[in-house]
Amino acid sequence: MFAYLKGYVAYSGKDFVVIDVNGIGYKVYTANPYEFRKEEEVQVFTHQVVSENDMSLYGFKTMEEHDLFINLISARGIGPKTACAILAMKDMSGLRQAIENGDAKYLCKFPKIGPKTAQQIILDLKGKLVVPDAALFMNNSLAEALEALQALGYGDKELTKVKTAFKDIDASVDEIIKKGLQLLVK
Structure with a gap:
């Protein structure tokens, strides 16, 4: 629903921060709330998780963390809290490498991950974790x-085409979506 929030950190809790956006405080769960300083102006990339009993917003300082979170929660047995615990370890490259190499033992070093869950992560995510180009995400x-194209059902391979085509072009969100859809239909 929200691609990102831009505002000031009003409060930090044990597993969340409150981002004040024009007088409205958004409670955003995050892997490392202590990375955020009170009164600091931040831009947080977000993902909304809706379940039967809850509706929560999860936030990340980088789009790379955001994308990894999305991939992790797509694995069977990994919920948003577990994904945040994994991201809190700040070992994204090691995590990707362990998944690609099928190293379940390495994955068991992460909190809340046992041998069965590690195997399931490998099974569900091997070959799906594309290492993003950090420069591509400088353009909000x-x-x-x-994110909008992903919500429409396009996968990482299709999105890579759009990323490459628009990485150096300054365009509005609507223009990128429109031209991106034209590119993907070809």
Whole structure:
């Protein structure tokens, strides 16, 4: 629903921060709330998780963390809290490498991950974790457009085409989505 929030950190809790956006406080769960300083102006990439009993917003300082979170919660047995615990370890490259190499023993070093869950993560995510180019995510319009295209059902391979085509182009979100859809239909 929200691609990102831009505002000030009003409060930090044990597993969340409150981001004040024009007088409205958004409670955003995050892997490392202590990375955020009170009164600091931040831009947090977000993902909304809706379940039967809850509706929560999860936030990340980088689009890379955001994308890894999305991939992790798509694995069977990994919920948003577990995904945040994994991201809190700040070992994204090691995590990706362990998944690609099928190293279940390494994955068991992460909190809340046992041998069965580690095997399930490998089974569900091997080959799906594309290492993002950090420069691509400097453009907020591109990041928002990619999230919209992902919501429409396009996968990482298709989104890579759009990322490459628009990485150096300054365009609005609507323009990127429109031209991106034209590119993907070809």
